[in-house]
Amino acid sequence: MADMLVNLLKLPEVDHYASVYTAQGIRIIRAMAPDQRTVTAWVEKHFGPCWASECSVCFTHQPITCFLAVKEKEILGFACYEATCKDFFGPIGVREDMRGSGIGAGLLLHALHGMRDLGYAYGIIGGVGPISFYEKTVNAALIPDSTPGIYVDLLG
8 A cells, every 4th residue: 555645734724624523522632541451452443453553652652642533432533643653644543333424534634733743744644545535635645656665564
């Protein structure tokens, strides 16, 4: 899978998509250290051990580099950055029955704004799946010759 490049200086504001998911009672919050095991177990259950491993790295950073979409105390989605490489966004996942609700766009924007707050001007979206989602949401562009990318020697 290819990587994409996004200009972090030209991002939509985080509240651009907020009305869509907040109307459903969904909030996007930064993960907290005491929730690490709960979050990584949820990620592993819904997206597998590799993504859970990447997510666990985010809890070693200050600030934690993982955002969550929650409704009451229930996790609906997550987005990470600086998990496997510096200046890399991902992984991101939304529970299957909640896709199309605006949660993914909200999580993406919160995480990319977090990357910009760290001082990055451009960010790399690693190993993208839905290319059109990133093109439409943040005007990301494919990086030529970026396949297979950082995951070429992945054991899992």
